[in-house]
Amino acid sequence: MVGDLLDRGTAQTYASWFRALADPTRVQLVEYLARHARPMSVGEIVAAVGLAQSTVSQHLKILTEVRFVLVEPVGTARHYRINDACVGCFPSAADVVMGRPAPDPVGAC
DSSP, X not given: OGGGSOOHHHHHHHHHHHHHTSSHHHHHHHHXXXXXXXXXXXXXXXXXXXXOHHHHHHHHHHHHHTTSEXXXXXXXXXXXXXXXXXXXXXXXXXXXXXXXXXXXHHHHO
C-alpha cells in the first residue's frame, strides 16, 4: 500500500545520502571530520588519508553536495568541516528498514 511507504521526497534525500557514502574513502572522510570537529584545510585532510589532493577534493565535493560537509572560504583556501545538523538527522539504514520513524531531513539538513 502506497500510504505505508516512506514519502518519495524523503526517500530521494536518503538515497542521495547513501550514494554519497557508498565509497569507503568518503565514509572515512566523514568520520575523520566528525571526530576532529573543526574546519580543516585540504592539505590537513590529504596528510591524514594519504591520497592525492585531487582525489580528496573530488570526494569532498560529493560530500558537500549532500551537505554532510560544509566548506568555508579562508582567504584563498577552503576549509572543510562536518555539518553536525545534517549528520545528526541521518537515519541509520537499520532504523528505516525496521520501520522505525525516520528523522525529518528537510528542517536540519
